[in-house]
Amino acid sequence: MTDKEMVTLTESQQKARRSRNIAIGLALAALVIIFYLATIAKFGPAILDRPL
Amino acid sequence: MALVNNRLDDQAFRMSEATAGDFLALLKPRVMSLVVFTAFVGMVAAPVTINPFLAIVAILAIAVGAGASGALNMWYDADIDAVMTRTAKRPVPMGKVSPREALTFGLVLSVLSVMTLGVLVNWLSAALLAFTIFFYAVIYTMWLKRWTPQNIVIGGAAGALPPMIGWAAVTGNVGFESFVLFLITFLWTPPHFWALALFKSEDYERAGIPMMPNVAGAASTRRQIFAYSLLLAPVGVAPWLLGYTTAGYGVVSLALGAGFVWYAWKVLRMPDADKAMKPAKALFAYSLLYLFAIFAAYLADSVIGRAVALGGV
Numbered sequence: 001m002t003d004k005e006m007v008t009l010t011e012s013q014q015k016a017r018r019s020r021n022i023a024i025g026l027a028l029a030a031l032v033i034i035f036y037l038a039t040i041a042k043f044g045p046a047i048l049d050r051p052l
Numbered sequence: 053m054a055l056v057n058n059r060l061d062d063q064a065f066r067m068s069e070a071t072a073g074d075f076l077a078l079l080k081p082r083v084m085s086l087v088v089f090t091a092f093v094g095m096v097a098a099p100v101t102i103n104p105f106l107a108i109v110a111i112l113a114i115a116v117g118a119g120a121s122g123a124l125n126m127w128y129d130a131d132i133d134a135v136m137t138r139t140a141k142r143p144v145p146m147g148k149v150s151p152r153e154a155l156t157f158g159l160v161l162s163v164l165s166v167m168t169l170g171v172l173v174n175w176l177s178a179a180l181l182a183f184t185i186f187f188y189a190v191i192y193t194m195w196l197k198r199w200t201p202q203n204i205v206i207g208g209a210a211g212a213l214p215p216m217i218g219w220a221a222v223t224g225n226v227g228f229e230s231f232v233l234f235l236i237t238f239l240w241t242p243p244h245f246w247a248l249a250l251f252k253s254e255d256y257e258r259a260g261i262p263m264m265p266n267v268a269g270a271a272s273t274r275r276q277i278f279a280y281s282l283l284l285a286p287v288g289v290a291p292w293l294l295g296y297t298t299a300g301y302g303v304v305s306l307a308l309g310a311g312f313v314w315y316a317w318k319v320l321r322m323p324d325a326d327k328a329m330k331p332a333k334a335l336f337a338y339s340l341l342y343l344f345a346i347f348a349a350y351l352a353d354s355v356i357g358r359a360v361a362l363g364g365v
Contacts, residue, residue: 009067016069023072034109038172041105 070153074143078126078154079119079161086343087118087214090237093347094218094230096354097296102173102222110173110221114214117165117181121210123158124189127151129197132259138252158189169221177221184213198260201267208241209234215347229296232287236346239284243277243316244339250274250319250332274320277335281316285309288346301353308342308349315339 009017039047091114095107102110126133126144134145143149149157162185170178192207200206212234219230249256249263250273256263264273288309292302315338318331 007067010069013067013069016071019071019073020068020075023075034112034168035172037105038109041103042172 066150068150068153070143070149074148075157077143078123078149078157079116080122080125081119083122083211084115084119087211088115089344090233090347091115091214091218091221093351093354094215094233095222096351097215097229097233098219098222098227100223106173107222110169110177110218113165113169113173113178114181114217114221116161117169117185118214120158120161120165121185121188123154123161124185125193127154127158128189128193130154132198132261135259136252136255138255162189173221174224176224176226177217180213180217180220180226184210184217187213199262201262201264203262204245205242208238208245211241212237229291229294232290232294232296233347233350235287235290236284237343239280239287240339240343243280243284243312244336244343246273246277247319247332247336247339251329251336270324274322278313278316278320281313285313288312291350297350297353298357300356301349304349305346308346311338312342 088111092111095110101107126142129139130142130144130151133139133142139145144151144154162182166178166182166185169181188207188210192203192210196203196207215233215237216226216230219233220226246264249265250270253263253265253270257266264276268276286309288305289302291297292299292305315331315335319335322329322331
Protein backbone atom coordinates (compact mmCIF):
# COMPACT_ATOMS: atom_id res chain seq x y z
CA MET A 1 0.00 0.00 0.00
CA THR A 2 1.26 3.45 -0.77
CA ASP A 3 0.80 6.53 1.37
CA LYS A 4 -1.98 7.74 -0.85
CA GLU A 5 -4.12 4.75 0.03
CA MET A 6 -4.02 5.51 3.74
CA VAL A 7 -5.69 8.08 5.91
CA THR A 8 -3.16 10.73 6.82
CA LEU A 9 -3.86 12.23 10.19
CA THR A 10 -3.21 15.89 10.77
CA GLU A 11 -0.97 16.87 13.66
CA SER A 12 -3.91 17.86 15.84
CA GLN A 13 -5.68 14.58 15.06
CA GLN A 14 -2.56 12.65 16.04
CA LYS A 15 -2.23 14.60 19.30
CA ALA A 16 -5.89 14.07 20.08
CA ARG A 17 -5.67 10.34 19.37
CA ARG A 18 -2.61 10.03 21.58
CA SER A 19 -4.41 11.88 24.37
CA ARG A 20 -7.43 9.54 24.07
CA ASN A 21 -5.21 6.44 23.97
CA ILE A 22 -3.39 7.46 27.14
CA ALA A 23 -6.69 8.16 28.91
CA ILE A 24 -8.17 4.80 27.86
CA GLY A 25 -4.98 3.02 28.96
CA LEU A 26 -5.03 4.69 32.35
CA ALA A 27 -8.74 3.98 32.78
CA LEU A 28 -8.26 0.28 31.97
CA ALA A 29 -5.29 0.02 34.34
CA ALA A 30 -7.33 1.72 37.06
CA LEU A 31 -10.21 -0.73 36.50
CA VAL A 32 -7.87 -3.73 36.80
CA ILE A 33 -6.44 -2.41 40.07
CA ILE A 34 -9.90 -1.47 41.42
CA PHE A 35 -11.40 -4.90 40.71
CA TYR A 36 -8.32 -6.69 42.07
CA LEU A 37 -8.31 -4.75 45.33
CA ALA A 38 -12.10 -4.76 45.65
CA THR A 39 -12.15 -8.55 45.32
CA ILE A 40 -9.69 -8.84 48.20
CA ALA A 41 -11.63 -6.22 50.20
CA LYS A 42 -14.93 -8.06 49.70
CA PHE A 43 -13.76 -11.63 50.24
CA GLY A 44 -10.67 -11.10 52.37
CA PRO A 45 -8.09 -13.87 52.73
CA ALA A 46 -10.88 -16.40 52.09
CA ILE A 47 -10.50 -15.71 48.36
CA LEU A 48 -7.31 -17.85 48.47
CA ASP A 49 -8.86 -20.59 50.61
CA ARG A 50 -10.41 -22.70 47.89
CA PRO A 51 -10.27 -26.46 47.32
CA LEU A 52 -8.10 -27.45 44.39
CA MET B 53 -8.53 0.26 -5.06
CA ALA B 54 -7.92 1.95 -1.79
CA LEU B 55 -10.47 1.21 0.89
CA VAL B 56 -10.16 4.67 2.36
CA ASN B 57 -9.81 7.78 0.30
CA ASN B 58 -8.20 10.97 1.53
CA ARG B 59 -10.75 12.98 -0.36
CA LEU B 60 -13.72 11.61 1.49
CA ASP B 61 -15.45 14.50 3.15
CA ASP B 62 -15.93 14.97 6.88
CA GLN B 63 -19.48 13.69 6.84
CA ALA B 64 -18.54 10.37 5.27
CA PHE B 65 -15.41 9.71 7.29
CA ARG B 66 -14.53 11.87 10.23
CA MET B 67 -11.29 11.52 12.14
CA SER B 68 -11.96 12.71 15.65
CA GLU B 69 -9.99 15.62 17.05
CA ALA B 70 -11.50 15.16 20.49
CA THR B 71 -8.93 15.02 23.27
CA ALA B 72 -9.34 13.23 26.58
CA GLY B 73 -10.07 16.67 28.08
CA ASP B 74 -13.05 17.10 25.75
CA PHE B 75 -14.50 13.80 26.93
CA LEU B 76 -13.84 14.85 30.52
CA ALA B 77 -15.80 18.05 29.86
CA LEU B 78 -18.77 15.88 28.77
CA LEU B 79 -18.94 14.59 32.34
CA LYS B 80 -19.74 18.10 33.69
CA PRO B 81 -16.92 18.03 36.28
CA ARG B 82 -18.36 20.88 38.38
CA VAL B 83 -21.74 19.17 38.76
CA MET B 84 -19.88 15.93 39.37
CA SER B 85 -17.91 17.47 42.24
CA LEU B 86 -21.16 18.47 43.97
CA VAL B 87 -22.56 14.97 43.42
CA VAL B 88 -19.41 13.40 44.88
CA PHE B 89 -19.53 15.69 47.88
CA THR B 90 -23.22 15.13 48.70
CA ALA B 91 -22.92 11.37 48.13
CA PHE B 92 -19.92 11.31 50.46
CA VAL B 93 -21.92 13.13 53.14
CA GLY B 94 -24.67 10.52 52.74
CA MET B 95 -22.10 7.76 53.27
CA VAL B 96 -20.54 9.36 56.34
CA ALA B 97 -23.92 10.22 57.87
CA ALA B 98 -24.99 6.56 57.70
CA PRO B 99 -24.99 4.78 61.07
CA VAL B 100 -22.76 1.93 59.85
CA THR B 101 -19.50 1.75 57.92
CA ILE B 102 -18.13 -0.26 55.00
CA ASN B 103 -14.63 -1.16 53.93
CA PRO B 104 -12.90 2.16 53.10
CA PHE B 105 -11.74 0.90 49.72
CA LEU B 106 -15.28 -0.13 48.78
CA ALA B 107 -16.42 3.32 49.93
CA ILE B 108 -13.95 4.89 47.47
CA VAL B 109 -15.22 2.55 44.73
CA ALA B 110 -18.80 3.58 45.53
CA ILE B 111 -17.92 7.29 45.31
CA LEU B 112 -16.08 6.71 42.02
CA ALA B 113 -19.01 4.78 40.55
CA ILE B 114 -21.50 7.45 41.64
CA ALA B 115 -19.25 10.16 40.14
CA VAL B 116 -18.90 8.32 36.83
CA GLY B 117 -22.64 7.60 36.74
CA ALA B 118 -23.40 11.29 37.30
CA GLY B 119 -20.86 12.18 34.61
CA ALA B 120 -22.46 9.69 32.22
CA SER B 121 -25.84 11.34 32.64
CA GLY B 122 -24.13 14.68 31.88
CA ALA B 123 -22.70 13.23 28.66
CA LEU B 124 -26.13 11.91 27.63
CA ASN B 125 -27.58 15.36 28.41
CA MET B 126 -24.96 17.05 26.21
CA TRP B 127 -25.65 14.58 23.40
CA TYR B 128 -29.38 15.25 23.42
CA ASP B 129 -29.20 18.99 24.10
CA ALA B 130 -26.46 19.87 21.59
CA ASP B 131 -28.95 21.89 19.50
CA ILE B 132 -30.04 24.15 22.35
CA ASP B 133 -26.58 24.28 23.93
CA ALA B 134 -25.31 25.80 20.70
CA VAL B 135 -27.59 28.85 20.95
CA MET B 136 -27.05 29.58 24.65
CA THR B 137 -24.01 31.63 25.66
CA ARG B 138 -23.59 29.62 28.87
CA THR B 139 -23.34 26.29 27.02
CA ALA B 140 -22.16 27.16 23.50
CA LYS B 141 -18.57 26.19 24.30
CA ARG B 142 -19.45 22.62 25.30
CA PRO B 143 -17.62 19.94 23.28
CA VAL B 144 -20.57 18.82 21.12
CA PRO B 145 -21.79 22.27 19.95
CA MET B 146 -18.13 23.24 19.42
CA GLY B 147 -17.77 20.25 17.08
CA LYS B 148 -14.94 18.70 19.09
CA VAL B 149 -16.94 15.62 20.00
CA SER B 150 -19.54 14.22 17.61
CA PRO B 151 -23.06 13.53 18.97
CA ARG B 152 -22.54 9.81 18.36
CA GLU B 153 -19.31 9.82 20.37
CA ALA B 154 -21.05 11.62 23.24
CA LEU B 155 -23.97 9.17 23.17
CA THR B 156 -21.69 6.11 23.12
CA PHE B 157 -19.49 7.55 25.85
CA GLY B 158 -22.52 8.28 28.05
CA LEU B 159 -24.09 4.84 27.53
CA VAL B 160 -20.85 2.93 28.15
CA LEU B 161 -20.11 4.86 31.34
CA SER B 162 -23.71 4.47 32.55
CA VAL B 163 -23.57 0.67 32.25
CA LEU B 164 -20.04 0.50 33.66
CA SER B 165 -20.81 2.65 36.72
CA VAL B 166 -24.08 0.88 37.58
CA MET B 167 -22.59 -2.61 37.14
CA THR B 168 -19.48 -1.71 39.16
CA LEU B 169 -21.57 -0.32 42.02
CA GLY B 170 -23.85 -3.35 41.93
CA VAL B 171 -21.15 -6.02 41.78
CA LEU B 172 -18.70 -4.45 44.22
CA VAL B 173 -20.99 -2.60 46.66
CA ASN B 174 -24.71 -3.48 46.57
CA TRP B 175 -27.56 -3.61 44.11
CA LEU B 176 -29.87 -1.14 45.88
CA SER B 177 -27.36 1.68 45.45
CA ALA B 178 -26.75 0.52 41.86
CA ALA B 179 -30.50 0.58 41.17
CA LEU B 180 -30.75 4.10 42.62
CA LEU B 181 -27.81 5.22 40.46
CA ALA B 182 -29.44 3.69 37.36
CA PHE B 183 -32.71 5.45 38.25
CA THR B 184 -30.84 8.76 38.70
CA ILE B 185 -29.17 8.46 35.28
CA PHE B 186 -32.49 7.50 33.66
CA PHE B 187 -34.35 10.32 35.43
CA TYR B 188 -31.82 12.97 34.42
CA ALA B 189 -31.18 11.81 30.86
CA VAL B 190 -34.68 10.68 29.85
CA ILE B 191 -37.29 12.21 32.18
CA TYR B 192 -35.59 15.61 32.61
CA THR B 193 -33.47 16.11 29.47
CA MET B 194 -35.66 14.46 26.84
CA TRP B 195 -39.07 15.22 28.28
CA LEU B 196 -39.48 17.84 31.01
CA LYS B 197 -36.83 20.36 29.99
CA ARG B 198 -38.49 21.39 26.72
CA TRP B 199 -42.05 20.84 27.88
CA THR B 200 -42.85 22.48 31.20
CA PRO B 201 -41.63 25.35 33.40
CA GLN B 202 -41.67 22.81 36.23
CA ASN B 203 -38.74 21.08 34.45
CA ILE B 204 -36.10 21.81 37.05
CA VAL B 205 -38.52 21.32 39.95
CA ILE B 206 -39.23 17.69 39.04
CA GLY B 207 -35.85 17.15 37.37
CA GLY B 208 -34.18 18.34 40.55
CA ALA B 209 -34.88 14.90 41.99
CA ALA B 210 -31.99 13.53 39.93
CA GLY B 211 -29.52 15.97 41.43
CA ALA B 212 -30.88 15.35 44.92
CA LEU B 213 -30.51 11.57 44.91
CA PRO B 214 -26.71 11.18 45.43
CA PRO B 215 -26.84 11.42 49.26
CA MET B 216 -29.43 8.61 49.23
CA ILE B 217 -27.21 6.55 46.92
CA GLY B 218 -24.27 7.10 49.26
CA TRP B 219 -26.40 6.13 52.25
CA ALA B 220 -27.70 3.03 50.43
CA ALA B 221 -24.16 2.03 49.42
CA VAL B 222 -23.21 1.83 53.09
CA THR B 223 -26.40 0.57 54.75
CA GLY B 224 -28.10 -1.42 52.00
CA ASN B 225 -31.34 0.50 52.59
CA VAL B 226 -32.75 4.03 52.37
CA GLY B 227 -33.48 5.63 55.73
CA PHE B 228 -35.61 8.71 56.44
CA GLU B 229 -32.42 10.58 57.38
CA SER B 230 -31.09 10.19 53.83
CA PHE B 231 -34.49 11.32 52.52
CA VAL B 232 -34.12 14.57 54.48
CA LEU B 233 -30.75 15.11 52.76
CA PHE B 234 -32.52 14.45 49.44
CA LEU B 235 -35.20 16.98 50.35
CA ILE B 236 -32.64 19.73 51.08
CA THR B 237 -31.14 19.52 47.56
CA PHE B 238 -34.57 19.00 45.99
CA LEU B 239 -36.01 22.20 47.50
CA TRP B 240 -32.77 24.10 46.85
CA THR B 241 -32.86 23.39 43.09
CA PRO B 242 -35.80 25.64 42.01
CA PRO B 243 -34.58 28.89 43.65
CA HIS B 244 -31.03 28.14 42.48
CA PHE B 245 -31.96 27.62 38.82
CA TRP B 246 -34.69 30.25 38.69
CA ALA B 247 -32.24 32.86 39.98
CA LEU B 248 -30.02 31.89 37.03
CA ALA B 249 -33.00 31.81 34.67
CA LEU B 250 -33.95 35.38 35.67
CA PHE B 251 -30.70 36.90 34.46
CA LYS B 252 -30.27 34.42 31.59
CA SER B 253 -33.89 34.54 30.40
CA GLU B 254 -32.90 35.82 26.94
CA ASP B 255 -30.69 32.78 26.50
CA TYR B 256 -33.49 30.41 27.45
CA GLU B 257 -35.93 32.35 25.26
CA ARG B 258 -33.59 32.00 22.27
CA ALA B 259 -33.23 28.27 22.91
CA GLY B 260 -36.99 27.85 23.34
CA ILE B 261 -36.73 26.32 26.81
CA PRO B 262 -39.85 27.03 28.88
CA MET B 263 -38.09 28.24 32.03
CA MET B 264 -40.31 29.87 34.64
CA PRO B 265 -39.37 33.54 33.85
CA ASN B 266 -40.13 32.97 30.16
CA VAL B 267 -43.49 31.30 30.82
CA ALA B 268 -44.90 32.81 34.01
CA GLY B 269 -42.94 36.07 33.95
CA ALA B 270 -40.24 37.52 36.17
CA ALA B 271 -42.59 38.68 38.94
CA SER B 272 -44.16 35.24 39.38
CA THR B 273 -40.70 33.62 39.33
CA ARG B 274 -39.47 35.99 42.05
CA ARG B 275 -42.48 35.08 44.22
CA GLN B 276 -41.90 31.37 43.67
CA ILE B 277 -38.19 31.73 44.49
CA PHE B 278 -39.13 33.36 47.78
CA ALA B 279 -41.75 30.67 48.53
CA TYR B 280 -39.19 27.90 47.94
CA SER B 281 -36.66 29.68 50.14
CA LEU B 282 -39.28 29.67 52.95
CA LEU B 283 -39.65 25.91 52.48
CA LEU B 284 -35.93 25.25 52.17
CA ALA B 285 -34.81 27.11 55.29
CA PRO B 286 -36.75 24.94 57.81
CA VAL B 287 -36.00 21.72 55.91
CA GLY B 288 -32.31 22.62 56.16
CA VAL B 289 -32.68 22.75 59.94
CA ALA B 290 -34.81 19.55 60.05
CA PRO B 291 -31.89 17.13 60.62
CA TRP B 292 -31.24 18.87 63.95
CA LEU B 293 -34.95 19.08 64.85
CA LEU B 294 -35.31 15.36 64.11
CA GLY B 295 -32.35 14.56 66.33
CA TYR B 296 -29.98 13.41 63.58
CA THR B 297 -27.36 16.07 64.36
CA THR B 298 -26.16 18.20 67.24
CA ALA B 299 -27.16 21.80 67.95
CA GLY B 300 -23.93 22.91 66.21
CA TYR B 301 -25.39 21.89 62.84
CA GLY B 302 -28.71 23.40 63.90
CA VAL B 303 -27.19 26.83 64.48
CA VAL B 304 -25.18 26.77 61.22
CA SER B 305 -28.16 25.58 59.15
CA LEU B 306 -30.41 28.18 60.78
CA ALA B 307 -27.97 30.98 59.88
CA LEU B 308 -27.54 29.62 56.34
CA GLY B 309 -31.31 29.32 55.90
CA ALA B 310 -31.88 32.86 57.20
CA GLY B 311 -29.26 34.07 54.69
CA PHE B 312 -31.07 32.23 51.88
CA VAL B 313 -34.42 33.81 52.79
CA TRP B 314 -32.73 37.23 52.98
CA TYR B 315 -31.21 36.91 49.50
CA ALA B 316 -34.52 35.56 48.14
CA TRP B 317 -36.32 38.52 49.77
CA LYS B 318 -34.01 40.91 47.93
CA VAL B 319 -34.86 39.09 44.69
CA LEU B 320 -38.56 39.41 45.52
CA ARG B 321 -38.10 43.17 45.99
CA MET B 322 -36.13 43.50 42.76
CA PRO B 323 -37.93 45.93 40.41
CA ASP B 324 -39.00 44.79 36.93
CA ALA B 325 -36.85 47.53 35.39
CA ASP B 326 -33.67 46.18 37.01
CA LYS B 327 -31.67 44.90 34.05
CA ALA B 328 -28.45 44.24 35.96
CA MET B 329 -30.35 41.88 38.32
CA LYS B 330 -27.68 41.98 40.96
CA PRO B 331 -29.97 40.43 43.62
CA ALA B 332 -30.64 37.42 41.35
CA LYS B 333 -26.92 37.00 40.66
CA ALA B 334 -26.20 37.32 44.38
CA LEU B 335 -28.81 34.67 45.21
CA PHE B 336 -27.38 32.33 42.58
CA ALA B 337 -23.89 32.69 44.05
CA TYR B 338 -25.18 32.37 47.61
CA SER B 339 -27.22 29.27 46.74
CA LEU B 340 -24.02 27.47 45.68
CA LEU B 341 -22.37 28.47 48.93
CA TYR B 342 -25.49 27.43 50.88
CA LEU B 343 -25.59 23.88 49.53
CA PHE B 344 -21.88 23.33 49.98
CA ALA B 345 -21.88 24.82 53.49
CA ILE B 346 -24.95 22.96 54.75
CA PHE B 347 -23.59 19.60 53.59
CA ALA B 348 -20.15 20.50 54.97
CA ALA B 349 -21.80 21.27 58.33
CA TYR B 350 -23.63 17.93 58.21
CA LEU B 351 -20.35 16.18 57.38
CA ALA B 352 -18.48 17.92 60.19
CA ASP B 353 -21.28 17.07 62.63
CA SER B 354 -21.20 13.38 61.62
CA VAL B 355 -17.40 13.16 61.78
CA ILE B 356 -17.22 14.88 65.18
CA GLY B 357 -20.06 12.66 66.44
CA ARG B 358 -18.12 9.55 65.42
CA ALA B 359 -14.88 10.84 66.91
CA VAL B 360 -16.64 11.56 70.21
CA ALA B 361 -18.27 8.10 70.16
CA LEU B 362 -14.89 6.46 69.53
CA GLY B 363 -13.33 8.50 72.32
CA GLY B 364 -16.12 7.40 74.65
CA VAL B 365 -15.34 3.74 73.96
